Amino acid sequence: MSRNRILCSVSRVRKMLRSFWSSLSLSLSHTHTHTPSKRSMESLELVHLLLLHHHPRISLSAATLPYNNSRFLRQPGLPSLLKTATKYAKLRSFSGDTKGGGAAASQDGPFAFEDDAPHHTEERALVLAREIDDFGYLVGFRLIPDSELMRVVQYAGTVSEEDSSGDEVEKLGIENMEREEAETRVCYNIVFVTSEAAPYSKTGGLADVCGSLPIALAVRGHRVMVISPRYVHGPSEDDKFSGVVDLDCCIKLCCFGVEQEVGFFHEYREGVDWVFVDHPSFHRPGNPYGDKYGCFGDNQFRFTLLCHAACEAPLVLPFGGFTYGENCLFLVNDWHASLVPVLLAAKYRPHGVYKDARSILVIHNIAHQGVEPAITYSNLGLPPEWRGALEWVFPTWARTHALDTGEAVNFLKGAIVTADRIVTVSKGYSWEITTSEGGYGLHELLSSRKSILNGITNGIDVTEWDPSSDKHIACNYSVDDLSGKVKCKISLQKELGLPVRPDCPLIGFIGRLDYQKGIDLIRMAIPDLMQDDVQFVMLGSGNPIYEDWMRATESAYKDKFRGWVGFNVPISHKITAGCDILLMPSTFEPCGLNQLYAMRYGTIPVVHETGGLRDTVQNFNPYAEEGNAEGTGWTFSPLTKEGMLAALRYATQTYNQYKSSWEGLMKRGMKRDYTWVNAATQYEQIIEWAFTDPPYC
Numbered sequence: 001m002s003r004n005r006i007l008c009s010v011s012r013v014r015k016m017l018r019s020f021w022s023s024l025s026l027s028l029s030h031t032h033t034h035t036p037s038k039r040s041m042e043s044l045e046l047v048h049l050l051l052l053h054h055h056p057r058i059s060l061s062a063a064t065l066p067y068n069n070s071r072f073l074r075q076p077g078l079p080s081l082l083k084t085a086t087k088y089a090k091l092r093s094f095s096g097d098t099k100g101g102g103a104a105a106s107q108d109g110p111f112a113f114e115d116d117a118p119h120h121t122e123e124r125a126l127v128l129a130r131e132i133d134d135f136g137y138l139v140g141f142r143l144i145p146d147s148e149l150m151r152v153v154q155y156a157g158t159v160s161e162e163d164s165s166g167d168e169v170e171k172l173g174i175e176n177m178e179r180e181e182a183e184t185r186v187c188y189n190i191v192f193v194t195s196e197a198a199p200y201s202k203t204g205g206l207a208d209v210c211g212s213l214p215i216a217l218a219v220r221g222h223r224v225m226v227i228s229p230r231y232v233h234g235p236s237e238d239d240k241f242s243g244v245v246d247l248d249c250c251i252k253l254c255c256f257g258v259e260q261e262v263g264f265f266h267e268y269r270e271g272v273d274w275v276f277v278d279h280p281s282f283h284r285p286g287n288p289y290g291d292k293y294g295c296f297g298d299n300q301f302r303f304t305l306l307c308h309a310a311c312e313a314p315l316v317l318p319f320g321g322f323t324y325g326e327n328c329l330f331l332v333n334d335w336h337a338s339l340v341p342v343l344l345a346a347k348y349r350p351h352g353v354y355k356d357a358r359s360i361l362v363i364h365n366i367a368h369q370g371v372e373p374a375i376t377y378s379n380l381g382l383p384p385e386w387r388g389a390l391e392w393v394f395p396t397w398a399r400t401h402a403l404d405t406g407e408a409v410n411f412l413k414g415a416i417v418t419a420d421r422i423v424t425v426s427k428g429y430s431w432e433i434t435t436s437e438g439g440y441g442l443h444e445l446l447s448s449r450k451s452i453l454n455g456i457t458n459g460i461d462v463t464e465w466d467p468s469s470d471k472h473i474a475c476n477y478s479v480d481d482l483s484g485k486v487k488c489k490i491s492l493q494k495e496l497g498l499p500v501r502p503d504c505p506l507i508g509f510i511g512r513l514d515y516q517k518g519i520d521l522i523r524m525a526i527p528d529l530m531q532d533d534v535q536f537v538m539l540g541s542g543n544p545i546y547e548d549w550m551r552a553t554e555s556a557y558k559d560k561f562r563g564w565v566g567f568n569v570p571i572s573h574k575i576t577a578g579c580d581i582l583l584m585p586s587t588f589e590p591c592g593l594n595q596l597y598a599m600r601y602g603t604i605p606v607v608h609e610t611g612g613l614r615d616t617v618q619n620f621n622p623y624a625e626e627g628n629a630e631g632t633g634w635t636f637s638p639l640t641k642e643g644m645l646a647a648l649r650y651a652t653q654t655y656n657q658y659k660s661s662w663e664g665l666m667k668r669g670m671k672r673d674y675t676w677v678n679a680a681t682q683y684e685q686i687i688e689w690a691f692t693d694p695p696y697c
């Protein structure tokens with residue numbers, strides 16, 4: 001089927017807008033009475049185009065439009081999609097406006113279009129879709145900037161040309177689009193709420209995901225904000241926030257018995273609004289959750305603040321002149337952000353705010369739920385009648401003394417109850433958390449919400465983790481030329497002070513030193529493993545008992561074992577590139593990122609068959625059909641010392657004796673697609689489903 005193609009030039013838009021602008025208010029009053037004229041609708045279309053032009057990824061909704069009180073625009077069903085037309089608009093962009101800028105007033109209306117402004121650059125944009133409300137009226141466009149055009153083109157399919165008039169008309173290189181039907185999709189205003197986001201703050205995989213999934217969604221045309229605390233830990237850490245600016249916007253939040261004042265900082269980077277909540281409780285040495293003395297005692301307070309501030313941000317922060325507005329999608333990550341869906345339902349919707357917003361809870365790790373004594377409920381700034389949503393009673397065996405009633409508040413439980421959809425970071429884990437073994441007490445509740453529970457396997461940042469361009473490693477290499485890998489190994493052995501032995505299998509481990517990561521199993525297996533001709537390097541920080549064990553083991557096996565205690569990103573890249581094998585004996589693993597990084601670097605994962613590890617590592621089979629080996633690593637189950645040692649020995653034997661099989665394993669892993677594109681598409685589907693159902697209330 002062919003598509004209409006409408007080409008607009010900025011001059012044409014300007015001319016039309018000038019002539020229509022004065023009549024626009026009149027036209028809008030027509031829209032109040034549901035009888036917009038064709039002419040007024042054209043005006044609206046143009047205004048929308050210009051809005052989109054001003055901030056190419058702006059997602060238009062009732063709340064982002066200047067006339068957002070119009071009854072016309074508040075009809076239920078917004079945003080409703082759109083059949084439609086794929087259009088090309090050739091517009092100018094304000095390239096100097098890196099922060100989204102502010103709309104400058106001019107006689108053209110609230111937008112300035114000055115041809116002679118030196119910072120103007122030409123930019124084409126693809127209008128993907130038209131948004132039509134329940135009455136069939138056009139209420140918006142979705143537009144993808146030219147920089148993303150080819151990606152969209154691949155996705156979208158065909159556009160044919162009907163209108164090729166106009167001097168600014170340019171043919172885009174889209175010959176292969178001629179035959180297929182264009183696909184359209186809605187773009188949303190998405191607000192990520194998270195306790196950490198790389199590169200600003202990171203203790204683990206949550207930061208990796210919240211540092212790259214938002215960018216992947218922005219690339220696909222959504223307007224995306226990530227909101228997290230502005231941690232001030234010390235001078236070197238604070239460098240990470242050097243690009244952010246104070247928005248000079250302070251708001252007051254009611255929780256913990258008094259009014260709390262928070263500020264906001266902001267950076268617009270890679271198409272995403274990175275927003276940081278500022279409060280003195282985020283300014284202290286340590287990491288986001290604690291310091292050398294353990295977890296901070298006021299974490300409930302700190303993350304309650306984050307959630308309250310996150311709910312206000314889309315309403316009060318005008319990026320590019322426009323707030324995200326009420327009609328947005330909150331993507332709340334783990335317990336730290338779990339109060340957001342509860343606040344939407346309990347605090348805002350009863351007052352008519354966020355009626356059309358939705359929330360999705362993303363569970364990265366169900367072992368951490370934000371549980372505090374029941375008495376703290378009154379601090380959370382929630383109405384008393386919502387206590388049940390967070391109420392949690394520990395089983396008898398988990399109570400500390402005879403008079404302990406086990407009553408508590410559980411943030412994660414609150415989100416599981418009130419979120420519109422729930423996502424976990426792999427399919428396998430979405431099933432595991434509905435079992436008594438994997439649900440950490442929440443399995444029954446999660447089972448009851450199975451119909452809104454999905455698993456989406458994480459992608460990785462393939463720019464940061466790319467062996468052909470990685471700046472942290474001694475020598476770059478790729479699937480076509482693996483020769484650099486052994487140089488990385490030699491360099492790592494030298495740096496660690498291990499005997500330089502390129503032929504000796506080098507096993508690595510990277511991760512938080514936590515029960516989850518299977519450190520106990522490694523501790524049990526080390527005396528046996530150290531009998532073999534292998535070297536072993538561990539990088540991690542966390543439980544001081546495990547840290548001390550690593551130091552002691554290094555002293556005991558000076559020629560074979562190195563334990564690097566600490567959190568060090570360059571070393572993690574060097575280990576990923578320099579090792580032959582990456583060991584991940586996790587007791588449970590919602591997704592796991594290190595095995596993905598390892599495979600991309602031709603380092604073979606040996607993993608416990610659980611959660612995301614089971615989903616992402618295919619067990620090696622040298623005798624697969626027609627003599628073609630398959631698999632990308634070794635998986636073992638059950639989680640026993642013997643099982644793990646057997647898998648490691650299969651791996652080292654293959655490394656030593658079957659070089660071509662080893663190379664096959666490396667290449668299969670390196671060739672896999674690890675980008676976020678696939679996951680982002682699946683998130684879009686879940687978002688669409690969230691908006692299809694009515695919101696929780």
Ligand SMILES: Nc1ncnc2c1ncn2[C@@H]1O[C@H](COP(=O)(O)OP(=O)(O)O[C@H]2O[C@H](CO)[C@@H](O)[C@H](O)[C@H]2O)[C@@H](O)[C@H]1O
Binds near residue numbers: 592
């Ligand atoms: N000492 C150290 N020095 C430098 N870097 C270090 C480090 N220790 C860990 N890292 C880095 O932190 C990240 C850890 O990722 P994981 O997926 O293993 O994490 P985690 O269990 O924290 O995350 C949870 O969330 C993620 C994301 O959804 C899930 O993949 C995972 O299963 C779930 O437990 C990796 O980027 C790793 O390189």
